[in-house]
Amino acid sequence: GAVVSQHPSWVICKSGTSVKIECRSLDFQATTMFWYRQFPKQSLMLMATSNEGSKATYEQGVEKDKFLINHASLTLSTLTVTSAHPEDSSFYICSASWGASGTDTQYFGPGTRLTVL
Amino acid sequence: SQKIEQNSEALNIQEGKTATLTCNYTNYSPAYLQWYRQDPGRGPVFLLLIRENEKEKRKERLKVTFDTTLKQSLFHITASQPADSATYLCALVSGTYKYIFGTGTRLKVLA
Numbered sequence: 747g748a749v750v751s752q753h754p755s756w757v758i759c760k761s762g763t764s765v766k767i768e769c770r771s772l773d774f775q776a777t778t779m780f781w782y783r784q785f786p787k788q789s790l791m792l793m794a795t796s797n798e799g800s801k802a803t804y805e806q807g808v809e810k811d812k813f814l815i816n817h818a819s820l821t822l823s824t825l826t827v828t829s830a831h832p833e834d835s836s837f838y839i840c841s842a843s844w845g846a847s848g849t850d851t852q853y854f855g856p857g858t859r860l861t862v863l
Numbered sequence: 864s865q866k867i868e869q870n871s872e873a874l875n876i877q878e879g880k881t882a883t884l885t886c887n888y889t890n891y892s893p894a895y896l897q898w899y900r901q902d903p904g905r906g907p908v909f910l911l912l913i914r915e916n917e918k919e920k921r922k923e924r925l926k927v928t929f930d931t932t933l934k935q936s937l938f939h940i941t942a943s944q945p946a947d948s949a950t951y952l953c954a955l956v957s958g959t960y961k962y963i964f965g966t967g968t969r970l971k972v973l974a
Contacts (some may be wrong), residue, residue, distance in 0.1 A: 750906075780962070787872075789952065789964040792905070826956070839906045852962060854906035 750842050752855035762834045767858045769840030775791040775820035776842035784837040869965040884938040885969045886953035893955040901950045943972045
């Protein structure tokens with residue numbers, strides 16, 4: 747149980763284009779979903795937290811107009827990287843929790859490798 | 864400033880021995896702490912959770928201790944196997960929903 751999927755697993759795009767990453771909880775309803783970014787040999791850095799049906803809460807330093815998050819249902823959240831640039835190249839990982847506060851265990855997706863040329 | 868440190872970026876250990884990984888933190892009062900395993904190019908996989916009022920937690924060959932006085936958690940893998948080779952992350956949950964991750968320790972178990 748508690749399986750989270752991400753799609754796509756990797757994507758290569760040209761600079762200036764937008765890329766959408768999907769995160770799905772397959773066997774549970776995720777009240778809260780989280781988006782992280784991980785650079786090589788670094789830890790996961792929380793970008794934003796989203797609760798179903800409400801606006802995402804972004805961490806300091808994360809541009810909300812650049813990283814659009816939509817949590818339209820209890821099983822799906824999307825992250826759209828708008829006008830992507832090479833410095834946005836990273837490993838993006840989502841996680842999902844069924845707790846309202848998110849303090850319950852988070853279950854992570856397999857990640858999406860984004861490369862911006 | 865708030866800080867989480869995991870000892871040694873990399874740790875090599877002989878098969879069959881016990882691997883001990885350390886997670887130290889400053890300026891946090893975590894409600895609980897979790898340990899995750901991450902393989903290259905994959906998302907973290909949850910292993911164990913330990914709460915602030917618990918001293919020790921076990922799961923099969925894994926053991927976690929939590930010392931809030933020392934502000935330290937130790938993660939042990941007994942009878943280590945090459946398949947245990949991975950990066951292990953500790954994560955603190957403090958106050959609200961935020962998970963604060965350490966940078967991880969890359970464990971390599973040598974056959």
